[in-house]
Amino acid sequence: MCTKDEICNWIELLRTLSGNRVLRLRKKWHTHTTSIQGIWTPFANKDTMLNVTEFPSKELFKMSDDKSATSKLLEMARTLRLEEAAKTTDQNKPLANETDENI
Numbered sequence: 001m002c003t004k005d006e007i008c009n010w011i012e013l014l015r016t017l018s019g020n021r022v023l024r025l026r027k028k029w030h031t032h033t034t035s036i037q038g039i040w041t042p043f044a045n046k047d048t049m050l051n052v053t054e055f056p057s058k059e060l061f062k063m064s065d066d067k068s069a070t071s072k073l074l075e076m077a078r079t080l081r082l083e084e085a086a087k088t089t090d091q092n093k094p095l096a097n098e099t100d101e102n103i
Contacts, residue, residue: 002010053060067075
């Protein structure tokens with residue numbers, strides 16, 4: 001007879017199995033010497049000033065006064081609409097040398 005822990009272990013095993021056979025993954029190449037550069041980490045190209053900065057830092061976390069990307073896009077769309085509206089009204093206006101008499 002199985003204990004409660006054994007049953008829980010079997011259920012957890014079945015829950016986490018994908019149904020595929022477990023395969024050993026191998027590289028198609030081999031190097032005798034490891035990379036001089038080492039393994040990449042997210043901290044690899046960070047500014048070294050962060051090593052001595054005390055957190056939380058007001059200088060690093062201050063918000064910029066620039067507009068958000070959404071507000072910039074909305075303003076660009078509004079400007080484009082105004083330009084298109086101006087073009088259509090300009091096309092509908094008769095030119096200065098075109099009068100009803102000349103037509």
